[in-house]
Amino acid sequence: MNGCCPPDILDIGEPELVIDEQVIVVIDSVEQPADVLETAADEIVTVDGDDTTIVTREPEITLLDVGTQGPPGPPGEMGAAVVEFPAAVPLGGNRVVRVLGGEAVYADHTTVADANLVLGITRGAVVTGALAQIQTSGLMTESSWAWTPDLPVFVGPVGTLTQTSPLAGFNLIVGIATGPTQIFIGARMPIVLQE
Template sequence: MARDCNTELLEIVEQETLVETQRELLVEVADPGAEVADIEPPQMLVDTEPDLLVVTEGAQIVLVDEGRQGPPGPPGGLGQAYVEFPAAVPLGGHRAVRLLAGQAIYADHTVVADANAVLGITRGAVEEGALAQIQFGGLMTEPSWAWTPDQPVFVGLEGVLTQPSPTTGFSLIVGIATLPTQILIGAKAPIVLQE
């Protein structure tokens, strides 16, 4: 069956181009069973349900599963505030040392080259070639000490610790006396007194 149609000629006066943009929505879900919400960017959805927390569009945060705390792990070891290096010579305990070719030797305030090389304080006496434990932070106690509390402790001759500040070579605070028999180790910047 044919229909009669009046056909009108349409004149195109202006041409318009429509551009449709496409957005990619990246959804991160921590739990495969979590619900994902369909929202229009850049809105943010915060739901009170425990399975729904955030959603992302590109780099913008928008939906993820809420993290849950896991079981406690094993206890960690104590922090290490000392290092071990072989002794180049026999070393006494509780003396300031530096390294020479990877081996520990006494630091000395009269040797200006030692000013920036002090590594720490020996934790005990060791023989030549044995590993010296060298503490560079934290508290150190020695019953034979008689420090004035709240005063700095300096590097002296051949690594001996002293409270009077040296007047030659360099002056380096290696700690602060907290008790007569205890210091808090923490080296400061050295002051070179003479070259």
């Protein structure tokens, strides 16, 4: 297209030339080096000698209003890690367990072999073969507990929890009492005791 003459812009007003929003354009002759045809389908057809270029215009999107940040949602539950293992024997709730052969059993401070195998605390009672939910970290609450806050909670006999440090077997802190009915589970390194 040269700068001396504006291109011819043709408005296609014949509906029979529009098929599926495509316009059939027949050009008999071109008097200038380039002509521009504007079609009904937002297409521009440029003819320059033997070359024809079709350009489809992208639709323009106008943002009417910028959204605002909504109010924050309610806080979620404190994070806690929970795993599941089938129970090898009936298990009570809120008891310390370990895994033996892929199944949950009670840990016991008198069995030194359990010292490094403690997994966590059951979240509820289950029968043999049922999946036991075992909490391995985070806050755990039980309304029947009566802990002394800010003191450690140890593995006791047959999976019980106690705030009395064992004198035989092994000593393992499984959590800290954060209130009378709540502990924060986080096992420490066990200490094997002399008998």
